[in-house]
Amino acid sequence: MGGLSLGEKNFIQGGIAQDLRSDGRKRLTYRPVSVETGVIPQANGSARVRMGATDVISSVKAELGKPSSLQPDKGKVSIYVDCSPTAAPMFEGRGGDELSTDLSVALQCCLLGGKSGAGAGIDLSSLIVVEGKMCWGLYIDCLVISSDGNLLDALGAAIKAALSNTGIPRVLVAAGASGDEQPEVDISDEEFLQFDTSDIPVIVTLTKVGRHYIVDATSEEESQMSSAVSISVNRKGHICGLTKRGGAGLDPSIILDMISVAKHVSEQLINKLDSEIAAAEAGEDDS
């Protein structure tokens, strides 16, 4: 998408000021979301989320590993985002690195909680197999296929859907493992443990254009933003993470106002996502 002319810029800003955006939505309305789960059969869990023209895929792979010595009773999660050149030609090679790092850091900040593990959206203690010796490590890899704005929200939704779809194989630990030896484990191929994803937060990005905030900005609208705040809210209405993106400064009272707007919007988004994910899982079971 090339540059916007002055007329187009005024049209976007004026529309937002009057609560009528270019595609007819109101300021706080999301684009229709569609969720498919189980798109990557080889991964432990996967999902594809489409929000308008933004298309992302997220996959979860679980591998056995050793827990860190600082937190022997918790598993490990690592989140990585890759921007594919199919989204924009400038993402080829090293071009997409900066955006990928930004998105990965924002997702880790929003979903993984504090260093001690408290407040994490994902319950890490359920990933432990043998305390201090063996734990599951979840590698969450996301791929951006097509980008039309609001990548962070779509990635957050994709991760939530992929985790609901994740089945971790049941592990039977051989009894009598002694001392420092690695315990023998028998990884079952049949039984799977489903992950509890009711506590995973959703990410709501509020983009400030002029004096108003919009939700789910398209890439045109994002080019006009002065700043954006991405807030991760869980079902209980607690903030699980917040990052401010974009260059311009914001008054602290505006940030607090954005937080309350995000909480309000997140309730609808959580309900919508949950019903979409449930429908996708049900559809997958039938086929």
Place this chain on the structure above:
Amino acid sequence: MAGRPGTNPTTYSPSLKTQKTRSTIFKDQEIDWVRPDGRGFQQCRPAFFRTGAVTAASGSAYAEFGNTKVIVSVFGPRESKKAMMYSDIGRLNCNVSYTTFATPVRAQGSDRKEFSSMLHKALEGAIILETFPKTTVDVFALVLESGGSDLPVVISCASLALADAGILMYDLVTSVSLSCLGKNLVIDPILEEESYQDGSLMITCMPSRYEVTQLTITGEWSTPKINEGMQLCLDACSKLANIMRSCLKEATTSSQE
């Protein structure tokens, strides 16, 4: 040599702290945390700033906050080989790297890409880029010792270095971070406190304009807690800005003598 006890010189012996398993100080939520360096919960570490640390650079600054030692040098505005396209505003290029001896356990000294991009975002709102079109300003930060709360110290030191280089800015940028330990809000955490934290809040602001340029929150927070945390940090930021201003004034008066 290692096998003969009693013949080791007593002048210096490397600490074996890394071998000890970390004790869980904080199992019980009721116990109040006592800070190892005796500070109050809302007390920041004493700040030491000095400009003109690197003579070869256009501007530079050295900051020391307790055990966190950072040096930042600014080069520019100068021509950059990387910038191919004409642009009528200046470019800012930031790089944050750690030395290999910065952390308690020797790690490969590498760039921290995420810190570099966060430093970039924190500074770009404050620099008047229109004043140096077609050129680039490079900001290189080196963390000599990491003692906790690294990124806020890097950001504050970088804005001091930019001021020392004479780059036009809207305001000095200061940054403070806050840790949530159980129910306590602890400002300017050290490395040990950061590893136990339940949540963190890092705020970067321009104190005179009362604007927040960057805010990062991790962990679970309720809105009144965020409010309280932000007020604490903004207050600390304005005090830090006064310290930075007096450091800049000292530097100019001593060079005039």
